[in-house]
Amino acid sequence: MNTDTIFALSSGAGRAGVAVIRLSGPMAGATLCALLGRDTLPKARHAVYAPIRDPKTDERLDDAVAIYFAGPASFTGEDVVELHVHGGRAVIDGVLECLAVQPGLRIAEPGEYTRRAFENGKMDLTAAEGIADLIDCETAAQRRQAVRQMAGELGALYEDWRARLMKALAYIEADIDFPDEDLPGGIVPVVRGDLASVYAEIGKHLADNRRGERLREGFQIVILGAPNAGKSSLLNRLAQRDAAIVSEIAGTTRDMIEVHLDLGGFPVTMVDTAGLRESRDVIESEGVRRATARAEDADLRLVVVDRNDWPDIDAEAARLIDGNTILLVNKVDGADGTGSLCDDVPTLWSGTSAAGMALELPVLPISAMTGQGVESLLQLLETRVKEGLDFAGPVPLTRLRHRKALEGASDHLDRGLQTDIAELAAEDVRLAVREIGKITGRVDVEDLLDIIFGDFCIGK
Template structure:
């Protein structure tokens, strides 16, 4: 446990006018500051709410009538003495209380994520749980919330700590064989523990082979709208967003850069991206827009290729070379010409020569015809891409890199019968897993991890 000299304070509830605001203090001076604000010589009982006026200790000015709660460390969120002031949520009240606190001895404003950082430093949670809190604050959909809650509750940390403990046990056996060669230990301890190493290695491999679902759920499922100029891409984006997110014009090349809209489809986060019309152009800006569209399509989870009804069944060559198995063909502007001769499935080949069988939907971005079927199909595809059962998936690139490194060390360690070499590789694998949960020195990571938090958490 780290004994901090400073007591920190900040507004922990959202900024702006509200019915109630929560101001939190944490540190050695939290209790005495509460006594000063309440004009008392003793603290309230821990975890018991007290309703009373709070006054500026220097001037005696009554700042507000508030609910105060004292949490005695280590039985608190941060592990330190913590005070919560539940005041009225007016801007003047909040500013007055914060200004008063800033003048109290030993107090300073909290840095972003400092409360959670202190909780980690005091052993109240590991780094994966701390990251789960950050994800929960940022969650915009039900699926993101569910994943964040599971991680905050410690499921991911427990999984990694189980692997770490199993590897530590194997490492202890290998090192015992090295340090006590004359003792009554099994001959060739490395082959004996290899089964344990293989089991952990296979578990890590399965965990990594998740199609990046956890990371994609945090960041949002990426759907890119592609097609020739004037095919109706921007109209489609506006129809899906239910607002005018993109400029719609009959002039080719209107969309020069990518326009993003964030949607909630079936409880899952989706980023819908409108791109520049795919065509050869002498315009430098439009050419750059096409280049960016192509690059974004290469990394998309799903591609919607929009084709003008007048052009069907011809597919624009620029769009055709981006078609793959994660593509849906949308035949737009069917409101005038109908859709009787449009098949439900397109059989063709990708630019790489692979045989494809892609769904085809007739739509009208102008009137909304076919939108219900499109939304149902999109929800199905997004759920297939992000939904999962079983252990909580890894959610960050730093987790993935550490586990990939641990897997490489285990692979190398299992290929040798030399105990000293195997021990070193297992030790390195243990260290990589420990970096994820914070069980080894990760000081260089802390500022990066907690710097993304909001002030007051």
């Protein structure tokens, strides 16, 4: 039970028309009465426009809109007060300084409002994480996923699995505790169908190609190629700004340069890498090593080939080619300055991956310098990103924490399904229930709370 009252600026810092300062806890109502200079609280959930004054000095701090939310019908489940003040820095500082000296009040820690909401049963951990994602989202697709999670879709899915496993566990434990009432052959074969159904659903949920996690973090596209193929120029063209230094000197790009884009509402991280070649330069060699490692983990690779080198592909880049690769033949605007696209570049490339798999990859002629062909590239990228991240149906996995817990639950269920011994099956089902409970917060997860809510901003 929290006995202290917390306060913080809950809107963005900086100059604004309106700023929101939130209080939560047992002293919230009394503090509001002191600021308004009245003995009774305003009606709950009704906005009151009035001057707010420092209770000690009677200095008028601002004219504000105040709203009182009586617990438990509030965001945190406690008494909550919102002060909507003018968004000037001096006004905000004045109100916060006044609150800091009021008895029983202290500044909120990061994520403390949402943590209190969780602890007071207003939401589960997945919904709390959805709020954090909603605050951090940068694209429409991220917003849609965060809203669904915040609304409880993910938590409801996990709670359904948990409830079904609890029911099966109850039957198994009843069979153990009351053997005289046992069915012929034991209860385990009877509930095996229910356990197998949950096991299959968890497996399908896990086999999502990490779409939810990738949507949170951004679709990773790495640009590869030999030095001076035009990788940095392409990055600048896609970013519509000079994000990377462009030079005719080979090896100019030594480290990875990232640009964050919004393609069709989906988040994309575009990465320019060092030219792939052997070098005696220690720094450039390290850049090549990092480029290779980043490319191996990428969702999509853009291999840039100079038109003068086509159809020869740099050996280091060729080693990284697989089905998630697009070949780009750059500098097709022509040395004569006519700007005509070359007609000797095929639309498809047939070859073999380093793993020996036959491949047929799209080939696009482009000019990173003039922008020719780049619009077609963007359309293709948008299609690939949407295919990789768009997810119809139940809200997908969004965090590695969820995945690890569900993998653990799946392992326990797999083992439980292999035995007819009730005691062993019960223990495996119990462990599976616990793993799912870790995700929603239905078990003792105190060690997880500081990590989860520590990523929130102060005021939320």
